[in-house]
Amino acid sequence: MIFGEIGGYHRFVSRPYSPDVNDRISDHLADLVAALPDGRVLTDPDVVDSYARDRTFVAPGKALAVILARSRDDVVTTLRWASAQRVPVVPRGAGTGLAGGATSVDGCLVLSLAGMTRIRELSPDDEIAVVEPGVITADLDRAAREHGLMYAPDPSSHEISTIGGNLATNAGGLRCVKYGVTRDSALGLEVVLADGRVLDTGRRTMKGVTGYDLTGLFVGSEGTLGVITAATVRLHRVPGQVATVAAEFTSLRDAASAVSAIIAAGCRPSLLELMDRTTLEAIDSWKNIGLEPATRAMLIAQAEGPAQEIAALCSAASFVAEASTSEEAAELIGVRRLAYDAKERLGQCLVEDVCVPRSALPDMISAIEDAASRHGVTIATVAHAGDGNLHPVFIFERGLAEPPAEVWAAADEVFRTALDLGGTLTGEHGVGVLKRRWLGLEIGPVATEIHQGIKQVFDPLNILNPGKAI
């Protein structure tokens, strides 16, 4: 088994620098401090440590310093210095990642883009915005809504995550069943390359086929190809009347079947979320949602068109609630948005992210249940069911440095089943550090070589987020 061969996560962390080299680098750091405006460089070890992790348990390396970039020029200056000194750079947004992609590596600069928060432009006529990477996802959405528009991608973390992080991981969310993932909203990028050169990709038009799709290549590349300093993104018109329905089921498979029925009926939901009993219990014990003893799963659906139509397609449901006001709708969806935090109250979480063809959803759910019982681990699953994207959350004892062997054994089984069912290891969280050991299983040796070739084109010194994603 692969997981057995590798051991702790610290093995993945790139440690290219000996203490001697680090001493030399520290001397040169003064040059970077001098080249940047005041207050951009943090070196206090405790402060630097507070930038070392994302939302995973991945053990970080020891960073040299944190750079608080406020402008594209800060990023250019930083990367020029890093290239000259061969210092690795770990770009970082809000640190809400779930795959270890923003975890520090030894001797690195942490390059925080969280301070680049300008919405440079918002054009209602062209339905686009030009934003800096530190803009909070939900803030962009709110700014767009002042013009009857919205920014569609809405990862569960949208109130705390940044556009830059969303772009780096190609984040998804609840609405992507209708509006697509972050890549589908990204039209063009301003990127600083590893050597400090600035590259503009893409366009501000709805279509365009000049040159290769570099925009798409950067989105989801987890900071390994360049540092995004601005993005031109698509906005969408806010839909008119939508119906919101929550349905409870006494069987998880029945709920999965209702998903297929809703899709097959052509309802085109803008949200179609599934939660299992373990997830619902976690929410109930926190917020008391009045969970019925027989309920095994809940489906929350939102679509244009009459609520009754969706409700009727949940024929096997034990209970169906139709929201009659937008406040009620927000409340139903709010239950789903509590899921992640509710689970974190139960213990440490390994949040997984497999995606399978929609027809394989019931089989994938069964496989997760089997893996949980076979290995004696707690798995709470939510799914962006309309996309076939499941988040089985493996919950383990607090205080452990990393998940125990049985969690990895169960996770390994879940990943392999997802691939066997024609699925993928990660629908929207990225590979980061956590999924690298399974990466080869999915993409194979030819793609691995091509990835390395592309990395070499953009980052020949391998200073950008080394040891991540590929």
Add this chain to the structure above:
Amino acid sequence: MIFGEIGGYHRFVSRPYSPDVNDRISDHLADLVAALPDGRVLTDPDVVDSYARDRTFVAPGKALAVILARSRDDVVTTLRWASAQRVPVVPRGAGTGLAGGATSVDGCLVLSLAGMTRIRELSPDDEIAVVEPGVITADLDRAAREHGLMYAPDPSSHEISTIGGNLATNAGGLRCVKYGVTRDSALGLEVVLADGRVLDTGRRTMKGVTGYDLTGLFVGSEGTLGVITAATVRLHRVPGQVATVAAEFTSLRDAASAVSAIIAAGCRPSLLELMDRTTLEAIDSWKNIGLEPATRAMLIAQAEGPAQEIAALCSAASFVAEASTSEEAAELIGVRRLAYDAKERLGQCLVEDVCVPRSALPDMISAIEDAASRHGVTIATVAHAGDGNLHPVFIFERGLAEPPAEVWAAADEVFRTALDLGGTLTGEHGVGVLKRRWLGLEIGPVATEIHQGIKQVFDPLNILNPGKAI
């Protein structure tokens, strides 16, 4: 002016082979003939010549032979041989391209994928199909419609173009205002690399972020990075009732303003097409559509929801027709689909393809009219107006080897204006040979270098469609 510096198109054509080298290659061609199943290699010069062009006037080079691939293995065998012999390969679908991308180069193998016509799979549950590159676009759409689904991308050539060609150019069409371009429908690809290795990219799931977006990179790369031998594509549910409206205007700017009004009202059209007077006259003189003398533009719109709503937004229209049956709707849209063939009856066509932010549509239209009058050339324009994608068609005398200088002068002006307005040189046709001289203006020197680096990763010997796209 750039166009003046370059001269005839034959200068763009790669001619890496001296006659001596060609003799040696011809000797080795027998090895390829032997390695492929019977009947795959055509060498009769007249037959080979018939595969030399696309739908442009670009002067082709002299090909060595045509390979009629029937399977992935045929492609593998061909590319292995071509790599070993350093022979350029020009992949080709139906030859309906409008940018010279499939034009033969001297000493090349033309690799026709038109014979790979299998729909390997069509899954209504997962809303995907796996298709070979020679499948005619409209045939896939028809196959999907048997299951209440559709294949959304519909370039005007959809009855004669192939999926492979659509992928190579990232083709658009009338429906992409709602459903996006070909890239938005491509989930995964089977690609044969220049050296004959097979690479599988992407996935068959709705979402997935494992590794870099190689699928997106191949789509629109015009055969310069690999040869696509199968694609997993998304299908969409056929929408319910749609309203179709045609509105005539006595001013082109009024028509463009109606486009903005329709978008701003949130109608979310699935089709929004604009035709100018010159285009309408060409259609009228062929098919007698009863064109009114005062009509300067026609807008054709299709959307879910009531026709009256769209009609009301065309407040400046001199005449509005609402289709009351699907036959009437097909007739209205049929007028638009006649546009290209109607113009070809008037003379030789240079079909252009700029795309601008939607708000710049009126300015772009004015600039095209100005360029036509300033340079004394006939330009007939249709636009996928909802996307800001315009096709100004420059019509010139039949029999000329290439467009006269005044056509290029007007085209140069149109391209530069599109870029000045924040637009792009090509919305959906590709760069091919025709747009290469303006490419640098749009993507700049850093992107040019990155493109060359990527090309080098996939095709280090530069045998795949040399001299095209980048």
